[in-house]
Amino acid sequence: MKKRREAQSSALSFMDCICCGFGAVLLLFILTTKKQIILSSEEASQSQEAAETLQAAIKETEAQQKALEKEIEALDPQPDTNATSLSELAAEQERLAKAVENQAQELKALEAQVEPKQAPASLDRPSADQSYLSGLRLRGPRAVILLESSGSMLAETAAEAVTIMQQGGWQKADKWLRAKESLKAVLAAIPKGTQVAVFQMAESTGPLSGSPGNPYIDPYDNAALVSLLDRLENLEARGGADLAQGMRTVANLKERASSLLLIGDGLPTAPAPPGRGLSEAERVNLFNRAMATRPNYPFNAILFPFEGDPSAAGLFWQLSGRTNGITLIPDNDWPTI
Structure with a gap:
């Protein structure tokens, strides 16, 4: 011892x-x-x-x-x-x-x-995947992008999306990350000289780029682009998607859009009656109501999968064809995240 x-x-x-x-x-x-x-x-x-x-x-x-x-x-x-x-x-x-x-x-x-030396804002631009993006009719001088930020953008089924929202894991949801990466890839593919306005579209629609008075930016202006990406990083997917309000927002822009791209996953889900969801027929009716604005520019769409919405692809294909645009349904491995 x-x-x-x-x-x-x-x-x-x-x-x-x-x-x-x-x-x-x-x-x-x-x-x-x-x-x-x-x-x-x-x-x-x-x-x-x-x-x-x-x-x-x-x-x-x-x-x-x-x-x-x-x-x-x-x-x-x-x-x-x-x-x-x-x-x-x-x-x-x-x-x-x-x-x-x-x-x-x-x-x-x-x-x-x-004088303090300030490093210029920069962006690691992804290379545009021509197999998906070459057909987009995002013509200048002013292109508008609507990014659907509803709760359905978190998963391929409503049940999975509800679970993610309840657990607070929307930042890491694969489908939502893919949607945001697709927006970055589109921005990288836009030719120089084309101004871009990016809006988030849920139950309300608001600008992610520029300011409410002037949402258009030059996507090759690093400072403006980094500001947009900061807002995108903090954007939460929740609620429904009111496509009619999104289309009215685009129609009311002071400088008319030359083309439009919707990044979403199907038919609109808002406005909805309190206490219950919408049937597919009701959602088709909301889609037709949104198209009453009669867009006279190429309407393009990138649709991610969502279960229980079989008529969405056909309706968007018809709209794109009528306006000289295109609807893309990417593979499950595009874009990589």
């Missing part, structure tokens, strides 16, 4: 030493980091002061140069002007001009150090 206690005491002392040593290293790291921050701040302040000093020096030198030019102009007309004086004044003028040039270069270098 005596030996065992000695071993434990020795082990405990050794662990104390290790902990103390680790704490000392951590403290040194914190102090060093703080010192680096202080030094960086001091360097920036010194650079700013040096830049202000240089600006003052440039102004003073330029003032001297202008005064010298006036002095030379006053001497030039005099026939008895000393040539040596003129030569000296000209040399002084050249020296001042050179000084202004050197100070301007130094100031430019200092300003580059003081």
